[in-house]
Amino acid sequence: MQSARIAVRAAVRSARPAVSLRPSPSLLPQRRPFFSLFKKQVTETTEEDLSKLPDDPILREKVKQARDDELDLRTRPNGNFPEFDFPGDQPSDQVYNFTNWETYIYSRSHQNVKTAQQIRHVSKLLTYPVTVASILHELSPHNTSNGRLTVEGLKTLTALRLGLHPEPTVGRSKALTTYQDEPRRIFILGARADATLPRHVWLQLTYLFPQATFKLYFIGPEALLGPQTNGTPKKELYHPNMTFETHTEYYHALHEQQQFQPFDPYRDVFFLFSPGIGYPATSHLWAPTIPQLLQTKCGVFVTGYSQEDMDRDVAWLRDQADDEIDILLRPGKNEFMSRKYDVTEGPDGIELEQNNFGVWGFRGKMYNAKVVEEEPAALTG
Template sequence: MFLRTSVPVYRTTLLPRNAFNVAGNQTRHLMGFVRNALGLDPPTSPDDPTPENRFHPWDQSPSPDLRERAARIRTLARCPVTGKEINYTCPISGIPTHHSREAWEQDKEYHASKRYELLKKVNIYEHDLRSGRPFPEFDFPRDQGQDRMVNMTNWDLFLYTRAFYSMDTEFQMAAVTKMLSYPITIGSVLHQFSPYSLQPKGPISLEGLKSLAALRYTLYPMQNRLVISTTKARPMRIFILGARAESQLPGHVWKQLQYLFPEQTFEIHFIGPESYYDKDKKKYIQLTTPITESVDETLKLIYHTEYFHKLHEAQDFFPYDPYMDVFFIFHPGFASAEIGEHWMKDTMKGLLDTKCAIFTTGFTKNDLLEDIAVVQDKYGKELDILMKPTKNVFGSTKWELNDMNPQEVYQFNMYIAGFRGKRYPTIKR
């Protein structure tokens, strides 16, 4: 089982200084699209990242924080062959992995699976973020023109139809998709042109279709203008429980979600003790009252550092509305021995009580399957599955490393599933 508590979450991910420079409308270079379509290589530049110029052994890295991570791995991790401390850096990946060269050579599974190739990607992606190169891919587009349709089939078509900068390298895709994975995962589930279809061809159940239809009724009011609206005149609320890294994304990154639904206003509620990181004090802050940051008149980010079940018991969010409210939980660890019990008691009861749609992601397929199995085992009669565990079309393409086990690599939001508290039909007497 993939243990979430064994995966260090680095809240202040080092990004280039111009990473959050938001320009005006960006027109994706037509030539870049043509090159990609024809399989042609883009013109090279000395600044362009390559596996060769981004490779450095971590213990000899030009980046101090990667040298520190190498030292941390040596301190925390153990050799998978000998069980001893790690003192040897894999010459292929550049990351400390084994106790000695002999242990590295004896690790048949490591070489047979070619895990060093994924570890090397971790290495070069991290060095690229710290390289100081220009990062034009972080100049995000603004609102979508009414004459242009967004294609939610996959990352390539989404980025193209949203007029993002042409992503010509895996380095650019890795950097951008790690940030956008959170808002666009949400958007891809809720969007009318979602890549997830109804069973049996897709993962969405009939109950899932009902929940999504209710949410889309709110998200597309102009399409329902001939229908008498029963929704309240308030923003749609997106609750993100156990918020960590996602709560540190800048407002303009979350704004990409609102651009997908230009007729709707949103409140995004980040909930959990690690939901608010004070960049000046460089630590997490516990708030006595929520902090609200207004990105613009259509989007507010609201931070709550209390646990959800306490806010639920205090009725801070009442009333809930399945047409106006939805929950997302990224990598919760329901099945984790260390933190699972914190989720599976009052918090899960409160979530199911809302009768609103709940979507959750996992680092791997087994990771998510175990989470959903635990929820079903304990609350099976009280919930409906909305979305079977499936590959997340908009998972991050950037590979990450668990410092306590450098054999373990993962990607954020790789798989996704959904459920909801069961709605019982009204019985007339």
């Protein structure tokens, strides 16, 4: 357990901000870590340093919070981080609450998460699997009543939930049982920080969907740290109900090779964590991928690290393929964003970012067949 805590703490400290998920740093405007502002580590930043920031009390408070969080991760006595002891199986009659982090942590029995700082630490890691679960789960906070989920989104998620929340096997046909027991495939494109999380963090999905089996695909040139696989996918059977497969090629190349076909909207779904599909310097890298995603007719859910980032992605997709998409989930705040701030220095000064700040979803447009009654042919002669 101690080794697991160390791995998780290291992941929180080293997890790269969402903006870095884009494929090539050389294509991005110059962005530097926050500590470069004062030529020192963020944990060494003093109150005098903070006073030199722009005269914005909210900004200063958030930068101070980021400093204190980093300091806590590096200096807590004996490396004692009980909040990283994530719960396992849960009684079937205990209902999860996906309203926000507080209700989720309580209903999921995170006994060791008791302070706001501990929530920030935990959310930095769990934002990825819990964002996925909060969309796919039958108790999702996204619904048609609050206006976030569209009718097409309800259709897509209802189809996916047939396998995520299967009916009891008693009375089911053999064919239906076999189909519902097949792995649910989750494709994570542009993978980076999400692909390098300790695997037991992703294992939380199996506790939230105890009757489902998952196969997660991490796809992108930065999906692996260290030695690359030279095009050979890295496969990991981590748990009887969860398998990982990592590809370091661009998705559009794998799609053209038909690596994953056929697709099934009832068991396949795509997630793009802060991909920057509308970012001017990198949108051309996503241009060949988007039409392929639309062809699959599977749900695609996208996050952004800020409101501006999310709006830019939505606008780009609307401009490129507005007539070919159905919106599944309207853009809005993600309650399961990381509450831990990433502070960077961009072209316009200091920027505050939160992994998975907002979320929205789309799918290739489906056309309903219409019955057209033909006029009877006129008799001649």
